[in-house]
Amino acid sequence: MSGKPFYITTPIYYVNDVPHIGHAYTTIAADVLSRWHKSGGDDSYFLTGTDEHGQKIQTVAEKKGITPIELCNEVVQNFERLWKALNIQNDDFIRTTQPRHEKVVQEIFRRLMASGDIYKGEYEGWYCVPCETYVPEAQMAEGQTCPDCHRPLTKMTEETYFFRLSKYAGPLIKFYEEHPDAIMPKERYNEVVSFIKSGLRDQSISRTTLKWGIPLPGDEKHVIYVWFDALINYLSALGYPEPGEKWEKYWPAARHLVGKDIIRFHCVIWPAMLLALGLNPPVRVFAHGWWTVEGEKMSKSLGNVVDPFEMETLYGVDPFRYFLLREVPFGHDGDFSELALVQRINSDLANDLGNLLSRSLQMIDKYREGMLPAFGAQTELDKEIETLGEKTVADMDALLDRFAFDDALKALWAFVSRANKYIDETEPWKLGREGDVERLDAVLRTLWEALRLSAVLVAPFMPDTAARIWSQLGLEGEPGAGARAAWKWGEGGEGIKVNRSGILFPRIDIEKWKKEKEQRDLEKRAKLDPTAFFKYQEPKPQIEYDDFAKLDLRVALVEKVEVVPKADKLYVLNLDLGNEKRVIVSSIRENYKPEELEGKKIIVLCNLKPAKFRGVQSNGMLLAAESPESRYEVLTLLTVMDDSIPAGSRIS
Structure with missing residues (x-):
């Protein structure tokens, strides 16, 4: 694909658990950005994958009585199934157990060792086992606990290799002062810069107490620290450091989407590693927030964990994708509510977008036997709709450049709402009764153009919905790569017959839905009955x-x-x-x-x-x-x- 390079990544997901709403949220957001840029003619490359080394993987595998790679292979399938269910179009899927990745990790280690940015020493410090990282005493939470997961820290001493992170405090501050949008949202930028200014310590990047990891080249009693290993995936997937590989094109345009809990790894350690390699830090790292469920933290014991597979099955993939990015400003914490999702389906999708499509095609069927009128003379009102459409394209492009998904969707829905109002203002039914053919044609064509543009703009968010609108408008294919770049108001459409076929989004009966949800909740609670636990325990033999x-x-x-x-x-x-x-x-x-x-x-x-x-x-x-x-x-x-x-x- 020709066009401006755009490289977007999710974090690689740790395979010690099944995929959840957080994984879905980040990956859908990255998918939308990739599709948006491809629609605009950019050469977009979208990477996601899995992080498969470390103590937690080894421990879980041992509990299950299988090897770590068997565990990884098993869990990876869940992620691949979810991306298919959520209509994710990633260009690559990287696994840290793949030979292509291990080869690059070891090569980067050798290069940094040769340059003096890695050295051997001994480390004593407070270690968080779940997070697999050492925590400086100044950053420990109350009671010698981890500032991220709040679990107890362990005092450990071991031989290790260090990355000279302290050497890059000055260069990092300089880079961020010159690129204030490199970390978003702003509060995360302030957090990272403040953290760097407080002083950086050299980072331990190897382990001797762990076997499940990439062997350290030249000293194989060590394995490479899981975070050092994992961060390199963004380069290894692009074929770094081989000349002529994808990294030369895409790395200068790299953007990372991450959860706010891993911002320091991506905005302190990773860019320092890149500077040590002579590469540019990412153009932008955006840290989004976390989800609660109806005001409560998600918990397996409470039975309120949002299952993306279940949401896709119950409501469809496009409404779920739309809701996650429309409901909460990206970067803020959000509260998931099924009722709010149903209300979005009924108001935004059924009443606004679905109603615009249904009314418009119904009138083209009724007054023109389904044939699209030619583009004719415009009134000031028609031109207002066209101008707003062009402005909406520009506004959404600027907003998505800053990852403001909710505001981009608000801009699109403002255009959809304006088109619905345009129907009431022009009264096509009255024009039909009065026989004002020329004016009626102009109105019907304006509505068709508004829907064509809406399909192009909504496609990255709701690709299946956009394809259905496209088909009902009588157009071939779907509004995919290049559609936004090729779009022009009033261009084409000759001889098209619309294909009105069914309701885009049926309204959900709230009262019926409430009863069904109550029944689902009862079934979930029944599964969580604590007495069920004891059914799994075989009784022991009787004793005297x-x-x-x-x-x-x-x-x-x-x-x-x-x-x-x-x-x-x-x-x-x-x-x-x-x-x-x-x-x-x-x-x-x-x-x-x-x-x-x-x-x-x-x-x-x-x-x-x-x-x-x-x-x-x-x-x-x-x-x-x-x-x-x-x-x-x-x-x-x-x-x-x-x-x-x-x-x-x-x-x-």
């Missing part, structure tokens, strides 16, 4: 009382809790059992902070045979229950509520 009597269960006071170095889930608990002190090792670190345990009275099995964990001998086992809301991960300690019961008391 003498078997139970062998268990030495006692009350223990937790005096001190320490982490086990280089162990993600283990705590060492120092216990007071009344007449003795004991140490046990427990894998409850993911569920409790040390301060939440210290001072508690818990129940311990004291006559369990001692065992060693990471070199620490454990003399006993605490008692805990698995949560029915998340039966594989959440443990709740059995504690003693009555504080008068002394430590060491036997339980029988």
Whole structure:
């Protein structure tokens, strides 16, 4: 394709979970931008993909009893199915386990090592296992927790390779001061610049405690840090650094869409890596907000997680795409409501766009037997519609350059509303009764032109809807690549017969919908019945009382809790059992902070045979229950509520 290059990317999605509304939101937005630029004649290239290395992938795979690559292959299919369901037209899909990616990551590592921007050292710091990143003490949240996910941090020391991030603080500030639109929205720009000015530390970019990653060239006891690896996908997909590959054309025009939680990686670490390679930072990084559901945070246990597959099935892909980008200003947090989606379908799609198409084609059928009138003399009112159409094209182009999807759709709907009002102003039915053929032809042609332009402009957002409008207007094909560039008011249309065929968007009966939704919600809640959890647990064989009597269960006071170095889930608990002190090792670190345990009275099995964990001998086992809301991960300690019961008391 000829035209101005435009390169748009989503973040590559981590494959430790199924796709959700956040994945859909970012990818639909990128798809719209790519389609918009292709419609305008630009040479657009759209990349998405999956991030498949790191501790979380390894851990989940181990729990499932499969290899990490088997897990990745399984989950990737869910993303590919969702993109097909959401009508996503990405030009490439990158996986970080692909040889083409691993080759580029290792080559970039070698180049930065040779230039002195990577060096070997030892790192000690506070590490967040879920986010797989070290957190400087100045940025830790309350209680030594991660500022992003708010989970407890772990003190770790390990041999590592460092990227000289500190070297690029000055160049980054200079770049952002010269390019104030390189980070959007503005509050994210201010956040990043402030962060850089507070001082940058060299970044650890390798791990020795992990096996599931890209081997570090020349020192294969290390694997390359998952974020360093992942960021490079934007170049590896373009064939960097081979001469003549796509990166030479597209990289200077790179734009990234990301969630606001990963803004620092994309606006601090990534551009510093690019500067070290002698490449330009991205033209723009836009960080969008997060979704809640009817005022509440999405939670599997609450059953309110929005499933994009379900929304597409219930309401259709185009209404879902339209709603996500129209309902909330891009960059702000949004609240998802099915009722709001239904109301958008009824008002914007059925009443406005659908009604304009239905009324206009009905009159062309009635007064001209479906044949499109020739373009004739225009009145000032007709020219007003044409001028507004041309202005709408320019306004949407400027707004989408700044990723203002909701404002772009508002501009388009203002044009659709004006065209509906034009019908009432010109009264074609009256012109037909009076036999004013010339004026009636001009009105019908103006309405057809307004619909043709509406189809071109709505196509990136709702491609199937645009194709249906295109077909009903009597046009061949669909308004895809080049359609906006080729569009001109009043040009063509000779000999066209419209093809009125069905309602574009049937209205949804609100009362009937409410009853159906109530039934769906009841079914979801039934699936979340905590008692269902226990149905999955096979009962154990019956025992005699003498078997139970062998268990030495006692009350223990937790005096001190320490982490086990280089162990993600283990705590060492120092216990007071009344007449003795004991140490046990427990894998409850993911569920409790040390301060939440210290001072508690818990129940311990004291006559369990001692065992060693990471070199620490454990003399006993605490008692805990698995949560029915998340039966594989959440443990709740059995504690003693009555504080008068002394430590060491036997339980029988």
